[in-house]
Amino acid sequence: MNMTTPIEQREFRIVGKSVKRDDVLEKVTGEAQYTGDIKRPGMLYGKIKRASIAHARIKAIDVSKALAYPGVKAVLTHQNVPRVLHYGSPHPRSASCTKDQYILDDKVRFWGEGVAAVAAISEEIADEALDLIEVEYEALPAVFEPEDAVQPGAPLIHDVGPGGNLVLDPVRVNRGDIDKGFSEADFILEGTFAGGRPHPAYMEPNVCIADWDGSNKLTFWTSTQTSFMVRGILAEVLGLPLTKVRVLVDHMGGGFGAKQDVFQHEFLCALLAKETRRPVKMEFTRHETFVAGRSRHPCRIWLKQGFKNDGTLIARDMKLVYDSGAYGSHGPGVTIVGTTAATSLYRCENVRLEGRCVYTNTPVNGAFRGYGVVQSYYALDIQMDEAAERLGMDPAELKLKNVVRAGDIAPSGHPIIGHGLEICLKHGIDVLNWKRLRSRDRTPDPKRPQIRKGWGIGCEMHGSSAYPGIKEQGNATVKINEDGTVTLLTGAAGLGTGAHTALAQIVAEELGVRFEDVGVIHGDTDVVPWDIGAFASHTTYLVGTAAKMAAGKVRAAVLERAAMKLQVSSDEIDLCDGKVFVAAEPDRAMTVSEAMGPSRGIPAANIVANGTYEPTKSYSFAAHFTEVEVDTETGIVEVKRVVPVHDVGRVIHPIAAQGQIEGGIQQGIGHTLTEDYLIDKKTGRSLNAGLVDYKMPLSMDMPDIETIILEAAPDPGGPWGAKGVGEDPIIAIGPSIANAIYDAIGIRFHHYPIIPEDVLKALREKGA
Amino acid sequence: MRRFDYHRAETLEQASRLLTELGDDTFVFNGGTDLLVEIRERLRRVRNVVDIKQIPGLSDITYDETRGLTFGALVTVGRLENLSLVRQRYPNLRSALASLGSIQVRNRATVVGNICRASPSADTIPPLVADGAFVHIYSRTDMRVVPIAEFFTGAGKTVLAKGEIVTGITVPPAADNIGKAYLKHGRRKAMELSTVGVAVSLAMEEGVCSDIRIALGAVGATVLRAPQAEAMLRGTRLDAAAVRNAADKAMEECTPISNVRASADYRRDMVGVLTGRAIKQALETFA
């Protein structure tokens, strides 16, 4: 292990233990309040009229019938909402956003885009009123594939940005000398790869409630990962100071990254409430979460790599094209992160990368767990497997030879502290007895002769925090109460991952109180310290460190006060489980509550401390070992067993970390085998915007997952060396499945999802 | 969700009258697992629903060796699925029942609702067709019994006239020499609508197939029989070659379409694979 800053080694009381989550009782009893559960007196319901065309000018829009419909209170169109060009993902500290949205425009850029909004006394009436709005469109030629969108003369979707339907100027990365690299290569592999359009399908559809009070202050409940960003953009677009916008978010049913945009319905909800002077709720249907939510960027990749006969990777040339859909959203960030990620994973001195992000007349793609890297590492890892095949080498051996190691520069451009990929791979190879697996008897089972089995490995690394794209900052406030209990104030959203539990563990550990004595206040922008949002696998790493800093200050203040009361110097005493005692004489002790309270001549204490942390970035690593069965008659691929080996630095809550890994694998299996949000390439209509035909694997489809979490390569930037785990598991599973399919049937797939029809067709072509 | 009016009928007569008198866009409301989804997804215009769940006498299940199995319109998929009689005598129906939706859906959904919805992919229809079931239909003027194969007139369409209500289904008895299977093809193991479903019922006499019915789901507007494939198998020992040829024939006999779930070609291929596998599995009943 190579570390520049020493990581404190200690016995832990709370960290590393799977304490009972603070939200578990509320959730299992159904008491937990989600935004959709909230009702306000006099509340109206908002609904959005969606375009039935993919690219058009609105020539006329007639809302008179809708306005006259009994129960309808307001109708908004592009003619009566503020026209402010704004970001879809207004990260306040990021350079990589695109200002390309209006609340409502006189132009439609994708089938399903909102063109008008209604508020009515019931959801049903609002819904019925939508049919009474008459929109006259002037159809424009539309483009549904990036290849078509970048052709000269293709219809332009936006008149902002670099032009030619590019969301941003191409991202270029050059390291070393690519031509020299290829000239020294013994052989070259070249291939194209394609990723579909998986959708996060979080359990809780997008929902918000807007309520203006008599002082013209907006209170806004919304299911968001980024409440301060929502506050900022609402204030900007509505022309309000930040004191007049309060954003609230309590429990959430997931987000997976996609809930870090600011959505059209959020502005419309606020404006409908303003217009009617009544609270308004807007809740997406499942259909709308597809059409108006965010999915993963479909991606086309061309990858050419040069290898030496000893397996050394010597040149990498890669072009990536991400399909942004109709708006920029996270396109720039995804393109930058996904492209630069390809500088790494497998070390290579000579690299040339080019990433593009292209507008098309399709629903918007945004941030989603794995953020551009799912796509690029799918290509890198599969081609590494192909190189092993070409060399007649075990892929495990070749991957081990080439994986990033200590001293290598991270995609973010800074050296990584705590490299764990090599150890993850080695560990999996040992645990599974990989050599024996490779040389196993491959004769099909006579009872199921059509079944072929295969094993594959997929590798990944992923950063915690969005540095350097976003200069991040984590904040926490810790207060200690007079009875010795502690309150943590944090802006970090709780998507359902258990993040608040981990933060409370960190505070309790650092401060020296019991876990049960820490309460967490979150999700109220008027109360908690500023927060950047819950994304980039960074909450525990970033906010966890800030919370630890704040807790450390509170601890010092408590010790100082207790020392005064015990009449010793503060370095002679210790604080543990809510008790302060003289280290050398443990009987000379007092509870924290006694230390805090008033005593003769000393008034009660008020101890509050802030922690602010501005990190760079840590990287987490994983190698997934996956077994599949391929039915050669139906083409069905079944994942039977996954052994994911992850290095996440210090584990704060083992069950929560394991849950992230298992969930990521489930989602990743879906992306690789069954999930694809399909858009009709003639009309731009959504073909499967719903859970009937968008096929996510369910619990019955899950393989055995034997999660192994190593604490091999901690990063000093996180609390006691903790790193992120949220996104990692979804990245490695895909290539591990594709590689396992190859091992089973000798066919390489370069795309996802790999559906049964593809497998059957390929088997036929191969003549099997 | 669109608004609609709810009516509860206490008798078949009253239900039938409501269905006629409330005019168009009035439908029987049974388990509601299809109807409510169709209303919510705006797939069907509904002004009135007539709940038949309080009508007495529609929840019975009976079996006798001459008539077979009879169950009422209100019998849920879950109830039938858990009957040992169904497990032993109607393994094809049982397999369809157990594959329908999830436990929660099966506790609510009815088999009669499944056939009245007449979806090309409905899971219980192929085994009922393969078994030669009968549908009992009430109207205020008479009762009629229709062979299930004649019940469907198109995708989502049945012979039911306005005011008619299905009261139950009878499935003929299953003799000891009859083997059955239902295989469903989808991308998931549960909560999945079938891409293709194949049901087989076959009778063996002294090692020779004396009768066989093959019913194909989700590869036509209605569930189809494969009469030529069946003819090729009658009188054979159902050896591998005969089964292979018949499965190829069944592929020719089906009329699948392409949609988001699968292409027509793939569906056709799966008819071949599943027909072969279903026959094999049906034969294993004797093993």
Ligand SMILES: Cc1cc2nc3c(=O)[nH]c(=O)nc-3n(C[C@H](O)[C@H](O)[C@H](O)COP(=O)(O)OP(=O)(O)OC[C@H]3O[C@@H](n4cnc5c(N)ncnc54)[C@H](O)[C@@H]3O)c2cc1C
């Ligand atoms: C999550 C989910 C999963 C599902 N999975 C499957 C699946 O795997 N396979 C499958 O085949 N289906 C599936 N379905 C569809 C549905 O559950 C079945 O078709 C079910 O059997 C319908 O029965 P029901 O009693 O709920 O019908 P209802 O919804 O009450 O009625 C369905 C239709 O039949 C009519 N009807 C009902 N009873 C009568 C009667 N007695 N006389 C005349 N008309 C009548 C109704 O008017 C309506 O048109 C699923 C549905 C859901 C919601």
